[in-house]
Amino acid sequence: MATVQPVKARSAAAYALELQGVSRSFGALKALSDIDLRVASGERRAVLGANGAGKTTLFNAITGDFPPTSGRIRFFGEDVTSLPAHERIRRGLRRTYQSSQLFHGLTVLDNLFLAVRGVSRGRFSFLRPTRNDSSLEAAEEMMETVRMTHLANTSVSELAHGQQRQLEIGMALAGAPRFILFDEPAAGLASAERAELITVLDNLPEHIGYIIIEHDLDVALRVVTYCTIMHNGALFKEGRPEEIEQDPDVQRIYLGGGHG
Amino acid sequence: MASVLDETPRTNDGTLARLVRSLRWYYVAMIAFLLIYPLITGGFWTVQIGAQTLILGTIALSLMLLAGYGGMVSLSQLTIAGLAGYMIAVFGGASGGLGLGWPPFVAIPMAIAVATLFATLVGVISVRTEGIYTIMITLAVGMAFYFFVLQNREIFNAFDGFAGLRPPLVLGINMREANNFYFFCLAIAGFGYCLVLYLSRAPFGLALQAVRDNPRRMRALGFNIQAHRVAAHALAGFLAALGGMLLVWMNGQISPGSVGIAPLISILIIAILGGIRHPVGPFIGALIFVLLDNFAMQLIGGDRFNTVIGLIFLVIVLFSPDGVLGLWKMFRNRLRRQPQDSVESRTE
Numbered sequence: 001m002a003t004v005q006p007v008k009a010r011s012a013a014a015y016a017l018e019l020q021g022v023s024r025s026f027g028a029l030k031a032l033s034d035i036d037l038r039v040a041s042g043e044r045r046a047v048l049g050a051n052g053a054g055k056t057t058l059f060n061a062i063t064g065d066f067p068p069t070s071g072r073i074r075f076f077g078e079d080v081t082s083l084p085a086h087e088r089i090r091r092g093l094r095r096t097y098q099s100s101q102l103f104h105g106l107t108v109l110d111n112l113f114l115a116v117r118g119v120s121r122g123r124f125s126f127l128r129p130t131r132n133d134s135s136l137e138a139a140e141e142m143m144e145t146v147r148m149t150h151l152a153n154t155s156v157s158e159l160a161h162g163q164q165r166q167l168e169i170g171m172a173l174a175g176a177p178r179f180i181l182f183d184e185p186a187a188g189l190a191s192a193e194r195a196e197l198i199t200v201l202d203n204l205p206e207h208i209g210y211i212i213i214e215h216d217l218d219v220a221l222r223v224v225t226y227c228t229i230m231h232n233g234a235l236f237k238e239g240r241p242e243e244i245e246q247d248p249d250v251q252r253i254y255l256g257g258g259h260g
Numbered sequence: 261m262a263s264v265l266d267e268t269p270r271t272n273d274g275t276l277a278r279l280v281r282s283l284r285w286y287y288v289a290m291i292a293f294l295l296i297y298p299l300i301t302g303g304f305w306t307v308q309i310g311a312q313t314l315i316l317g318t319i320a321l322s323l324m325l326l327a328g329y330g331g332m333v334s335l336s337q338l339t340i341a342g343l344a345g346y347m348i349a350v351f352g353g354a355s356g357g358l359g360l361g362w363p364p365f366v367a368i369p370m371a372i373a374v375a376t377l378f379a380t381l382v383g384v385i386s387v388r389t390e391g392i393y394t395i396m397i398t399l400a401v402g403m404a405f406y407f408f409v410l411q412n413r414e415i416f417n418a419f420d421g422f423a424g425l426r427p428p429l430v431l432g433i434n435m436r437e438a439n440n441f442y443f444f445c446l447a448i449a450g451f452g453y454c455l456v457l458y459l460s461r462a463p464f465g466l467a468l469q470a471v472r473d474n475p476r477r478m479r480a481l482g483f484n485i486q487a488h489r490v491a492a493h494a495l496a497g498f499l500a501a502l503g504g505m506l507l508v509w510m511n512g513q514i515s516p517g518s519v520g521i522a523p524l525i526s527i528l529i530i531a532i533l534g535g536i537r538h539p540v541g542p543f544i545g546a547l548i549f550v551l552l553d554n555f556a557m558q559l560i561g562g563d564r565f566n567t568v569i570g571l572i573f574l575v576i577v578l579f580s581p582d583g584v585l586g587l588w589k590m591f592r593n594r595l596r597r598q599p600q601d602s603v604e605s606r607t608e
Contacts, residue, residue, distance in 0.1 A: 063480060089482035101477040103470045114470055117463050118481030124491060125463040135463075171481070 015074070016041040016179045016209045017062065022071030024061050031057040033233045035071070039179075042209045044201075046220040048244070049230035050253050055213045056098060058230070059181045063095050064088050076178065090119055092178030096171075096185055098213075100164040104157040108148055108167060111156060112139035115174035138174065146170035146200070162193040169200060180210040186219045194219055221245060229253065294446055298439040306438045308554060311510055313546045314442075314449040319503035320530040320542030321452050322496040328536035329456075329465060330492045331472030334386065336398040338527045339405045340379045340497045341504025342519035346409065346416055347371035348425065348508055355424025358417060364428035372501040379497020380490060387489040402524045410516040421515025425508050435509070445506050449543070452499050456539040459495075468492050529573055535585025544584045548572070 017039040024032040032054050039045050047055050060066040062073060064085035073081045080088050103111055116135040117123055129136045143149045146166050156164065165185060172180050182201075186194050194216070201223045204210070214220035221227070221241040229237040229250055237250060244250055298306040319341045326332045352367035353359035362370070386397045409416040427435035427444070435441050459465035471478045471485045478485050508514045526549065534545025552572065556565035580586030 065476065065480070084484070085479040086482050086484050089480060095480055097477075101474055101480070103473050103477070105473060106466070106470065110466060113463075114467060114478075114483075115481050117467070118478070118483050122463055123467060123483060124488070126459060128458070128462045175482070 014041055015039060016043065016076055017211075018072075018074040018077075019062070020072045020074075022058075022061055022068045022073060024057055024066060025069045031233050032061060032068070035235055037228065037235065039209060039211060041076070041178075042207050043226065044209060044224045045211045046224040046227045046241070047211055047213050047230060048215075048217070048220060048227055048250075049236070053230040053253075054233035055230055056183055057233070059095060059183055059211075059213065062088075062181060063093060086118075092176065093181070094172040094177040094179070095181040096168045096183055098183045098187065100161075100168050102156045102164060102167060102171075105155070107153050107155055108159070109139055109143065109152040111167060112142050112170055112174055115139070115171040116142070119175035142170050142174050145173065147196075161188050162190060165189060165193070165197075169197070173204075177208060180208065182210055182212040182214070184213055184215065186214055186216045198223055217245070298442045303438045306442045307510065309550055311442045311445040311506070313543065313550045314445040315503050315506045315510060315546075316527070316530055316550065317534075317543035317546035318445075318449045318452050318506070319500050320527050320534070320546055321449075321456060321539055322499035322503070323527055323531045324536045324539060324542045325456050325459075325496045325499065326492055327531065328538070328541075329460060329468045329472065330489060332386070332489060332492070333395050333528070334382070334398040334493070334496070335395055335524055335528060336379075336382050336401045336405075337496065337500045338504075338524045339402040339519055340375050340382070340500040341507060342409075342514065343378050343405070344371050344375035344501035344504035345425075345508030345514045345518065346422070347374045348505055349422035349514060350415060352425075354422035358422055368428075368505065372498065372505065375501035375504060376494055376497045379500065380494040382497070383490040383493025387486050387493070399524070402519070403521065406516055406519050406521070409519065416516075419516060421513060421518070423513040425512055425514065427509040441510070445510075448502050448506060452502065453539050453543070456499075460539075464488075464491070529569070533573055533576060533583050535583030537582055538585055541583055541585045548584070 015038050017037070019035050019037040022032060022035040022037075023030065035058065037058075047058065049055050057066065061068045064080075064083060064087075068081065071081070072079060075088065075091055075093060078091070080091065083091075103114070106114075113129070113135055116138045120135055122135065140149070140152075143152060146169060148163065148166060148170065151159065151163065156167065159167065165188070169182075169185060172182070185201075186197055189197060198219060201210075201212075212220055212224060221244070224241060227239060227241055227244040228235060229244065231253055236253070237244070237247065239247065297310055301310065319337055322340075323334060323337045326334050326337075348367060348371040350359050351362045351370050352364060353361040360367075382398065382401050385401070386394050389397055409421075410419060412418060427441065429435065430444070433440055435444055460469070467478065467483055467488055471483065471488050475485045478488075507518075511518070530545040530549045531542050532545070533548055534543065535541030549569070552565070552569045556568040559565075560568060576583060576587065580590065582589070
């Protein structure tokens with residue numbers, strides 16, 4: 001395996017995300033093995049690899065959906081390894097899913113409202129929000145950001161695939177995130193929608209860092225500054241987009257060739 | 261499509277004006293009927309049919325909140341209602357000098373608090389499971405409670421239970437009088453119905469429905485879904501306890517038979533019969549159940565009246581898994597389609 005070097009040496013607290021020796025097994029299957037990864041605050045990183053390389057499992061380990069079998073995870077310097085998923089989210093971590101995970105019986109506004117309320121006070125509130133409720137205003141602002149204001153009261157089940165992906169991104173951006181994990185956000189999007197996605201990702205505030213898993217290299221390599229390649233549950237290579245694009249080993253993985 | 265913005269004021273009108281504007285004719289008709297019902301019926305119809313429907317509807321409403329909005333089918337709602345009834349007897353006192361004899365204004369809130377606390381504990385245990393396992397755990401809680409009260413003489417007076425339990429005077433009004441008791445039950449049931457309906461669009465209720473639909477996503481939005489489910493159990497327990505309080509006053513007694521497996525299952529039947537998608541469903545289910553319970557025996561004899569209840573339950577659920585409410589929706593949709601169809605057939 002190639003030696004993995006961090007972007008540049010930084011103090012521990014400067015990293016948004018720091019994984020040390022993270023492994024995850026499902027019975028005899030080792031889905032992640034000994035992952036060491038550091039992502040700086042505000043950095044935009046792509047995690048690439050063939051199907052089954054362990055990219056989504058890595059996201060699940062970071063968010064706490066499937067806690068790691070061994071290893072440590074630090075989020076902005078704080079050890080979050082033993083924290084439940086919702087506590088990590090409240091610390092500013094967000095994610096999207098490979099297939100849209102929305103509330104199909106609720107409206108677009110309801111979905112965004114829940115995304116905002118989930119990380120603010122009043123999750124157990126018995127009082128219906130008033131017109132100037134801060135969560136409601138934040139949800140309406142987010143609708144504008146992802147250009148869905150005209151669909152506010154539309155049920156999610158009535159949205160087209162591209163609109164559902166758009167809403168997924170809106171939910172990830174709701175409630176002042178510090179770091180986002182995008183899991184194949186361009187999957188199934190038309191070319192115009194992909195262009196719009198690139199604009200949204202490029203226009204994110206500088207302090208928001210993210211990791212993007214994306215099979216469409218035209219999208220992934222355009223929006224990130226650094227790439228990590230995974231293969232068989234382990235880190236395989238890291239580099240800048242232009243280096244990764246030209247790398248013969250990476251091309252072999254993507255073309256399905258054997259890796260020695 | 262309903263939204264969190266529903267009922268949110270868009271104009272500067274007063275609350276009353278908005279409320280009046282949002283009232284549909286059938287709501288007005290139903291409220292008027294419920295108010296004049298005891299005046300046009302007699303004692304049996306007022307208490308045995310009217311009040312009992314409202315009481316069982318309130319207990320089933322607590323199950324509707326858990327199952328319909330939270331996706332958690334609990335079989336221990338009648339157990340919680342029964343505990344509230346038992347505690348009213350234990351704290352307040354019953355015939356034969358049993359109980360502690362505390363004044364009603366202390367005994368009643370304490371009884372409801374104990375039952376709500378018990379419901380919260382049931383929630384803490386059962387939210388670790390889902391689906392059939394939740395049903396089994398809550399059934400086990402119900403059965404354990406039944407055998408406990410059957411064998412425990414020190415607190416629950418074992419097989420004999422408690423008798424002579426009557427509602428207290430409230431602000432000088434005699435709640436033992438049939439009409440007054442009916443209106444008291446109507447007030448409690450109305451409170452429960454409005455509370456559940458209001459909560460369905462409040463952040464708590466909205467989040468509960470989202471937890472039901474996609475718990476993993478809710479966790480990824482920062483919600484502690486276990487805490488949310490436990491809170492739903494506590495709230496449902498509070499409603500069930502209110503129903504239990506009324507039930508023990510209506511029957512005038514409580515014994516292990518009141519919390520056995522048959523009444524436990526009856527609450528599930530009532531909720532499903534009426535429909536668990538809307539808070540009105542449990543009351544419709546309770547009305548059908550109470551009518552059958554009172555009159556099926558006269559029609560086909562005491563041995564087979566449960567068969568009639570079972571058959572009617574099967575027929576309704578077979579045609580509409582969403583109970584009577586589902587049947588009503590199917591009928592309404594067909595009515596709405598019909599004028600359109602006739603226009604289309606004329607065009608052809």
